Amino acid sequence: MSELDSVYTESSSLKLFITKSFFRLRRWLSRPEKIMGLILLAVLVILVVMPLIQIVIGASTYSYSDVSRRNLDAEVGDWTIYHWQRVVASRMSPVLLIKPLLHSMAIAIGVVLVALPLGSLLAWLVVRTDLPLKKLMGNLSIIPYVMPSWVMALAWFTVFKNSRLGGAPGFLEAMGINVPNWLSYGYIPIVLAMTIHYFPYAFILVSGAIASMDSQLEDTGRVLGASQRTVLRKITFPLMLPALGSAFVLIFSKALGTFGTPAILGLPVKYYTVATRVYHSIRGGNTGSAYALVIFLILISSLTIYMNARVIGVRKKFTTIGGKGTRVKTTKLGRARIPVAVIVFTFISVCILAPLSMLLLQSLTLHGDFNFSELTLKFWIGAPGEVYASNAGILRDPAVQAGMWNTIKLAVIAALVASFSGLFFGYAVVKARGSFLSKLIENLAFTPYIIPSIAFGGIFLSMFARSWGPIPSLYGTFTLLVLVTVAKRLPYTSRTGISAMMQIDKSLEEAAYLRGTSWVKRMWAIIIPLGKSGMMAGFILSLITSMRMLSLIILLVTPKTMVLTAMTYRFVEQGFTQQANAIAVLIIIMTLSGYFLATVLGKSKLEHIGG
Amino acid sequence: MGFISLQGITKRYGKVTAVDHLNLEIEKGEFHTLLGPSGCGKTTTLRMIAGLEELSEGELFINDRCVYSVPLAKHVAAPDRGVGLIFQSYALWPHMTVYQNVAFGLKEKKFSKDRIRTVVTDMLEKVQMNGYENRYPSELSGGEQQRVAIARMVVTEPPAFLMDEPLSNLDAKLRMRLRSELKRLHNESGATTVYVTHDQVEAMTLSDRITVMQLGLLQQDATPTDLYNTPANLFVADFMGNPQVNKLDGAIAVKDGGKVYSSATGSLTVPLGDDIAGSVSEGQEVALVMHPEWLKASPTPVANSIEMKVYVSLMAGCETLIFLQSDGLSLVTREQGQSDFQADTKVWVTLNRYNLYDMGTESLVGTGGTGESCL
Ligand SMILES: Nc1ncnc2c1ncn2[C@@H]1O[C@H](COP(=O)(O)OP(=O)(O)OP(=O)(O)O)[C@@H](O)[C@H]1O
Numbered sequence: 001m002s003e004l005d006s007v008y009t010e011s012s013s014l015k016l017f018i019t020k021s022f023f024r025l026r027r028w029l030s031r032p033e034k035i036m037g038l039i040l041l042a043v044l045v046i047l048v049v050m051p052l053i054q055i056v057i058g059a060s061t062y063s064y065s066d067v068s069r070r071n072l073d074a075e076v077g078d079w080t081i082y083h084w085q086r087v088v089a090s091r092m093s094p095v096l097l098i099k100p101l102l103h104s105m106a107i108a109i110g111v112v113l114v115a116l117p118l119g120s121l122l123a124w125l126v127v128r129t130d131l132p133l134k135k136l137m138g139n140l141s142i143i144p145y146v147m148p149s150w151v152m153a154l155a156w157f158t159v160f161k162n163s164r165l166g167g168a169p170g171f172l173e174a175m176g177i178n179v180p181n182w183l184s185y186g187y188i189p190i191v192l193a194m195t196i197h198y199f200p201y202a203f204i205l206v207s208g209a210i211a212s213m214d215s216q217l218e219d220t221g222r223v224l225g226a227s228q229r230t231v232l233r234k235i236t237f238p239l240m241l242p243a244l245g246s247a248f249v250l251i252f253s254k255a256l257g258t259f260g261t262p263a264i265l266g267l268p269v270k271y272y273t274v275a276t277r278v279y280h281s282i283r284g285g286n287t288g289s290a291y292a293l294v295i296f297l298i299l300i301s302s303l304t305i306y307m308n309a310r311v312i313g314v315r316k317k318f319t320t321i322g323g324k325g326t327r328v329k330t331t332k333l334g335r336a337r338i339p340v341a342v343i344v345f346t347f348i349s350v351c352i353l354a355p356l357s358m359l360l361l362q363s364l365t366l367h368g369d370f371n372f373s374e375l376t377l378k379f380w381i382g383a384p385g386e387v388y389a390s391n392a393g394i395l396r397d398p399a400v401q402a403g404m405w406n407t408i409k410l411a412v413i414a415a416l417v418a419s420f421s422g423l424f425f426g427y428a429v430v431k432a433r434g435s436f437l438s439k440l441i442e443n444l445a446f447t448p449y450i451i452p453s454i455a456f457g458g459i460f461l462s463m464f465a466r467s468w469g470p471i472p473s474l475y476g477t478f479t480l481l482v483l484v485t486v487a488k489r490l491p492y493t494s495r496t497g498i499s500a501m502m503q504i505d506k507s508l509e510e511a512a513y514l515r516g517t518s519w520v521k522r523m524w525a526i527i528i529p530l531g532k533s534g535m536m537a538g539f540i541l542s543l544i545t546s547m548r549m550l551s552l553i554i555l556l557v558t559p560k561t562m563v564l565t566a567m568t569y570r571f572v573e574q575g576f577t578q579q580a581n582a583i584a585v586l587i588i589i590m591t592l593s594g595y596f597l598a599t600v601l602g603k604s605k606l607e608h609i610g611g
Numbered sequence: 612m613g614f615i616s617l618q619g620i621t622k623r624y625g626k627v628t629a630v631d632h633l634n635l636e637i638e639k640g641e642f643h644t645l646l647g648p649s650g651c652g653k654t655t656t657l658r659m660i661a662g663l664e665e666l667s668e669g670e671l672f673i674n675d676r677c678v679y680s681v682p683l684a685k686h687v688a689a690p691d692r693g694v695g696l697i698f699q700s701y702a703l704w705p706h707m708t709v710y711q712n713v714a715f716g717l718k719e720k721k722f723s724k725d726r727i728r729t730v731v732t733d734m735l736e737k738v739q740m741n742g743y744e745n746r747y748p749s750e751l752s753g754g755e756q757q758r759v760a761i762a763r764m765v766v767t768e769p770p771a772f773l774m775d776e777p778l779s780n781l782d783a784k785l786r787m788r789l790r791s792e793l794k795r796l797h798n799e800s801g802a803t804t805v806y807v808t809h810d811q812v813e814a815m816t817l818s819d820r821i822t823v824m825q826l827g828l829l830q831q832d833a834t835p836t837d838l839y840n841t842p843a844n845l846f847v848a849d850f851m852g853n854p855q856v857n858k859l860d861g862a863i864a865v866k867d868g869g870k871v872y873s874s875a876t877g878s879l880t881v882p883l884g885d886d887i888a889g890s891v892s893e894g895q896e897v898a899l900v901m902h903p904e905w906l907k908a909s910p911t912p913v914a915n916s917i918e919m920k921v922y923v924s925l926m927a928g929c930e931t932l933i934f935l936q937s938d939g940l941s942l943v944t945r946e947q948g949q950s951d952f953q954a955d956t957k958v959w960v961t962l963n964r965y966n967l968y969d970m971g972t973e974s975l976v977g978t979g980g981t982g983e984s985c986l
């Protein structure tokens with residue numbers, strides 16, 4: 001005690017203040033979740049904040065190719081409004097910005113407006129009616145979302161491509177039916193192909209909300225004398241609004257920045273979206289303009305998320321639905337039960353089987369024209385030289401084999417890194433819940449969601465092309481592909497990690513801490529075993545995503561690091577339809593195997609698959 | 612200084628002050644209970660003692676050693692404080708068996724395998740859980756989980772036990788049985804015990820000393836008897852009610868030259884003894900507080916009583932609660948055993964004891980009555 005008294009009496013207040021502050025800092029730093037938070041913050045700064053800053057800088061400075069090509073009287077890196085001017089207020093601006101932006105918006109809105117009602121209807125049928133084989137229907141409807149989105153575009157071509165372009169015609173054209181251009185290329189095909197990919201996403205998001213909604217709330221309305229329709233309008237819909245709102249925003253911002261489908265179905269007829277324009281600008285060396293375009297996309301995405309939070313976020317508070325008394329009552333479909341089941345089943349099967357079988361069929365015909373008298377396996381197993389130039393059938397082509405190996409290697413490594421980092425994110429965020437650091441890293445980890453993949457890849461390309469402080473140049477390395485994949489998946493992995501950690505009561509770790517167990521041992525003996533199942537699910541989801549992504553890595557792959565998706569796209573660009581299709585079929589098989597693994601192992605949160 | 616000494620400890624979460632300058636001395640070997648309603652800061656206090664929560668202010672001493680002080684820049688980590696803690700949720704590791712759960716702390720202490728086996732087996736026997744070694748926590752009932760949690764805490768023989776509402780998840784019968792087991796555990800081990808609960812009966816039956824808290828502030832620190840008989844303020848008085856106390860608002864008046872309590876509604880007057888009369892003044896607003904058993908209802912007229920009517924009578928086997936009314940007054944009294952009072956019959960109520968509180972400060976002014984009717 002006297003020791004304490006003397007501290008108070010003898011020390012000057014400044015000295016006391018310093019002692020106190022120093023002590024507090026030391027205490028703060030002694031907490032593992034804080035250290036972890038700081039490390040993750042550093043990682044986020046490198047993988048998310050820096051890219052964002054680089055995008056802004058890139059859009060506002062001269063690049064090397066700007067200076068060398070245009071003989072400007074400027075240095076590389078000088079600040080300029082040139083790109084902004086070019087994009088917003090020049091002769092070029094309709095081509096560069098206005099039209100692509102209108103196209104992107106129109107596509108995104110079109111996709112949401114079709115996919116969301118379709119997905120919601122399906123969700124309602126599966127969750128809240130007595131539809132037969134509900135579980136099967138639910139699992140099947142997710143499959144189009146598991147397949148790569150650009151597969152739908154390729155599949156579209158196998159059916160609807162007309163002879164305006166060269167190369168293999170589509171099925172209808174081959175059968176002698178004239179397909180109008182609007183059905184072959186551009187807006188309508190893009191929206192429909194993307195809808196087939198995104199309606200399952202809407203299904204997943206909405207069915208979760210429907211399942212957790214207490215039907216007693218609706219019953220109460222019925223008991224009070226309201227008609228079924230009034231209950232739907234006045235109770236069900238308002239309660240579902242937050243879920244619908246966030247589904248809207250999530251689908252909208254994804255569709256807005258999608259690259260693959262618009263590239264395949266739009267570029268042949270010079271129908272540009274912002275994403276495809278960005279791709280072309282980067283490839284053409286106009287990175288500045290590309291980044292300016294990206295900033296517009298990011299702003300629009302952020303704005304929708306913000307508006308959604310403002311309009312619906314307030315309401316969310318009173319719609320915390322679910323809880324103990326939750327009871328899900330099923331609506332009887334009555335006589336419509338069987339016909340509805342048949343329609344749903346047919347629709348889903350067509351969405352899955354049609355693309356798969358058409359791609360497969362076309363890859364088996366000699367000229368890709370569905371002439372079944374000329375069936376061939378050469379695109380699959382032909383000897384070297386048998387297929388065009390010097391190529392072999394894909395299963396015997398060393399380049400494809402290397403690509404397959406790269407794909408699997410990338411998927412496994414990225415998924416491992418992603419699921420562990422997800423767990424660490426969960427730990428740092430949940431254990432420090434409520435602190436500024438926790439909120440900061442949680443929000444930063446979500447940010448990659450609103451950066452279009454193509455731009456994310458582009459910025460990683462320019463950021464890591466040269467060495468950068470202690471980080472060496474990563475261009476052309478496998479590490480770069482892993483990094484970009486892990487970074488882009490952060491919104492999903494961090495969420496999986498957070499929800500896994502929320503399941504683990506903090507007292508479980510504290511009980512071990514009280515017994516003097518070190519942090520590493522606590523992680524090893526308590527946290528990881530308990531978080532295992534959540535991590536496993538996250539791992540498989542990352543695995544699937546990494547195998548099928550195209551836009552994220554298309555700008556980053558080199559012949560050495562070539563993966564299957566990029567290879568397909570190159571084949572498409574070169575007009576080698578059958579090989580492209582064959583590889584697409586291969587990728588579909590790989591992702592679907594992953595998906596079945598996930599459903600067998602169970603518990604996967606499928607909305608965390610991501611694009 | 613007590614075995615555990617809290618000196619002005621404070622915990623703030625942003626703007627919320629969970630614990631506010633709490634001073635407390637917990638003597639060696641004492642069973643000390645922190646009692647208070649939900650959210651009053653009991654768990655927070657316990658976690659600060661255990662070392663799971665940093666103090667915002669104040670000093671903490673355990674066994675004459677400073678374990679936390681900001682100005683002294685002193686901090687002793689939780690494992691080195693020599694306290695065992697039972698969490699409200701038990702925090703048994705769901706992926707470990709009963710045996711592994713109990714053995715975990717011993718492995719940390721680098722005991723040999725054989726020694727661990729003996730110690731754990733002994734311990735499980737002590738809490739009557741032998742034979743359950745290979746079960747997982749999810750395969751145990753609430754009471755069994757509770758015993759494993761106790762075994763896990765006690766097995767490392769810490770000199771102090773901290774328990775956070777260990778019985779609150781159990782049903783009423785089991786709670787009664789485990790209360791006696793906890794009391795025995797304390798008697799046998801002699802460990803200083805800090806016990807948290809919001810159940811005042813539990814606190815009364817188990818403790819040597821009780822600290823009542825409200826909104827992070829200490830309200831009273833006393834023995835169970837003192838706490839029950841002379842609550843320091845209206846909050847404690849109300850909280851100690853089992854199930855409730857009689858509280859009658861009123862004011863001090865002068866009658867026949869002496870000071871009396873006069874109720875605000877109805878016409879109850881209580882002459883005040885000399886010791887109380889000296890500390891109140893005419894017109895002062897006060898409240899009269901009585902436990903139900905301090906009132907006695909008689910079916911026949913008696914001296915120094917007020918006439919009331921039975922509103923309802925609730926018989927619970929061992930005791931009967933009788934709710935009484937007269938114009939403007941409602942009271943409740945407790946009779947031992949099974950009394951038979953019919954609703955709406957007349958009774959005559961005598962008052963044997965009371966506490967008087969000032970309405971402004973809400974604190975105790977004095978105690979009156981000696982067992983005889985003091986009306
Ligand atoms: N981590 C935290 N962040 C913010 N506020 C907190 C935190 N922990 C506790 N509080 C607040 O501090 C106050 C005291 O909480 P505490 O858990 O100590 O109450 P308690 O007395 O144990 O209640 P109960 O009987 O419900 O367990 C409460 O108002 C609570 O909301």
Ligand SMILES: [Mg+2]
Pocket residue numbers: 653654655699775
């Ligand atoms: Mg508590």
